[in-house]
Amino acid sequence: MSIERHKFKVLAFGMIAEKIQSNEIELEGIPSTDVLKGYLFQQYPALKDTKFGIAVNRKQVSGDSPIPNGAEIALLPPFSGG
Known part of the structure; x- marks a missing residue:
């Protein structure tokens, strides 16, 4: 019996x-x-x-957040306001 590994994709920007x-x-x-x-x-x-910043499934998170199996994680550079 094999255990499914917790896999996810990380997208990086900028x-x-x-x-x-x-x-x-x-x-x-x-x-x-x-x-x-x-x-x-x-x-x-x-x-x-x-x-x-880090977004999990298109929602920005702060602090430690769980990463669900199959999640899409985005690494977001700082945004400049204006």
Whole structure:
């Protein structure tokens, strides 16, 4: 009996995509946005000094949020108001 791995897609925009050198990555086994940030900072050290927002299924989240299986995660660069 095999256990389905927790898979999801991460979309990156603007300078975030430049720093990870990709617009989209697929990940699995990461249960929450805090764990995701830790993973991203480890894999892409250039992100540590970059502010960015996280959206889960097109809803911006703050703090630690669960990542559902099959979710679409967006890494959003800071927005300038005007």
